[in-house]
Amino acid sequence: MTEIGFVGLGNMGLPMAANLVKSGYKVTGFDTVPAALDKAKAAGIAIAATSAEAASGRDIVITMLPNGKIVLSVFEEIVPACAPGTVIVDSSTIDVASARAAHDMAGKAGLLSVDAPVSGGVGGAEAGTLTFMIGGSEAALEKARPALEVMGGRLVHCGEGGAGQAAKMCNNMLLGISMIGACEAFALADKLGLSQKALFDVVSTSSGSCWSVNTYCPVPDVGPKSPADNDYRPGFAAALMLKDLNLSQQAAAEAGAATPMGRHATEIYNAFVEAGEGGTDFSGIIRFLDKARDM
Secondary structure, eight states, X not given: OOEEEEEOOSTTHHHHHHHHHHTTOXXXXXXXXXXXXXXXXXXXXXXXXXXXXXXXXXXXXXXXXXXXXXXXXXXXXXXXXXXXXXXXXXXXXXXXXXXXXXXXXXXXXXXXXXXXXXXXXXXHHHHTOEEEEEEEOHHHHHHHHHHHHHHEEEEEEEXXXXXXXXXXXXXXXXXXXXXXXXXXXXXXXXXXXXXXXXXXXXXXXXXXXXXXXXXXXXXXXXXXXXXXXXTTOOSSBHHHHHHHHHHHHHHHHHHTOOOHHHHHHHHHHHHHIIIIITTSBGGXXXXXXXHHTTO
């Protein structure tokens, strides 16, 4: 039986690990939060005392952590504990430089590794329908594939180490920009006396069509169910969108890329989060537009 170590059992990591257990994998997990460990144990996950113990002797080790600094710190602990041939899958959303450093650390120890950030949020993690954006070698991906396919509905191999993170930050920069645009359009329609349902029916079938409208409409009672129909409970929290936008701007600065819309979206989401809305779904930015209209 393939054995999996899982480090980081929070809102995303726990349901991902739980789906592996449901599919018959033996999963040993670790988290620094006692409450997370209690939930993991209830989901059938064996609990390790340290991240190194969770990784020791496993075929696959998966990490889902808050930032690059923590990822590299955990890699320093788990890489020496891994058995030869282990593949490490980092599904955290982090900066490209940290992702490449993690690959380098694993490679020097003779281990396989992929960076595999996800899209789909908590709902996708629970349903096992996440999209994985993968950077790393074909050999590493093929070893990790069976476990990834349990947790995700789509795997996209984006290139070598760091390519998954690059794809994730580009995608989410576009998402942040498009959500603000969708919110502005619906706010303007309302002030012009146009019903939001009418605008949805037009945009969703016309040239303005986009995921932020068709699938995740930022106003309630139109389109498929979205956080707007649940008082903007996430979903995908605004603080997480800001994190991803900040990563995109860090990458843009390092690469010398011009991203004026990305920069402005970052400024707007930063103001939204500073106003105390970090725990609100990122589509709730529609309620902030009047305050932000001069930005």
